[in-house]
Amino acid sequence: MSQSSPLPVSFEFFPPKTPEGVQKLRVVRQALYAQKPEFCSVTYGAGGSTQEGTFAAVREILAEGVAAASHFSCIGATRASVREQLGQLKAMKVRRLVALRGDLPSGYGTGSEFHHASDLVAFIRAETGDHFHIEVAAYPEVHPQARSPQADLQAFAAKVKAGADSAITQYFYSVPAYLRFVDETRKLGLDVPVVPGIMPITSSTQLMRFSDACGAEIPRWIRLRLQSFGDDSAAIRAFGLDVVTELCALLRGAGAPGLHFYTMNQSTATLAICHGLGL
DSSP states (O other), X not given: OOTTSOOOEEEEEOOOSSHHHHHHHHHHHHHHGGGOOSEEEEOOOGGGTTHHHHHHXXXXXXXXXXXXXXXXXXXXXXXXXHHXXXXXXXXXXXXXXXXXXXXXXXXXXOOOSOOSHHHHHHHHHHXXXXXXXXXEXXXXXXXXXXXXXXXXXXXXXXXXXXXXXXXXXEEOSOHHHHHHHHHXXXXXXXXXXXXXXXOOOOOHHHHXXXXXXXXXXXXXXXXXXXXXXXXXXXXXXXXXXXXXXXXXXXXXXXXXXXXXXXXXXXXXXXXXXXXHTTO
């Protein structure tokens, strides 16, 4: 893909918990729509705990004339509950889902009719045919709960074979890890697009906390540079903008099929990266 080719972008939001948060996200979305995203996705809490907020945000995005993808997790769900939610999403005119295993909320039993994201993908396909474009998660640096890199790759293959159309990765800062993952999927005969997930760096403590929780690797040189800035938030943001813009430029040069930004319900850093890329 040439540097001048348009690169599809998409944005992820989480459902706000307060009326102020809802209003702020409306402003953020309008700013980001200038990038003409392919779609915007909205996350889903553990055990579907944010379903109402997720669906409300999805409805607003659709009403604003932008394609919306609802995250959809299956841990703790039954076939009946998933069937009902799929019906709601179809009625809302949603055409894209991000199908995930999801996390169990604390204190929640393990009773579930779905054990893996591939079970959910297969069920959605059986129930709705090709109505939904189904996105699944990919882990270039290996899922933190995977038994081995090979087991993780096989889990990804199972999701694709169950009917996934494309994948969005966990965020990462190592281009070789992404390229190796894509290469390994191709060797398995999997030809779905694998879109890099991009996490702008705006706060050192937030990035460390997220990365420790989800198993994303922060290269040592990035970690040390961030630590060296101490509480200088302007320096952290400037450094983060440089690092992530270069990451995106390298991914575009390597032929990535798009970029999916984890916006954290903010627009400034994501817009600056898109501007730096000339998008």
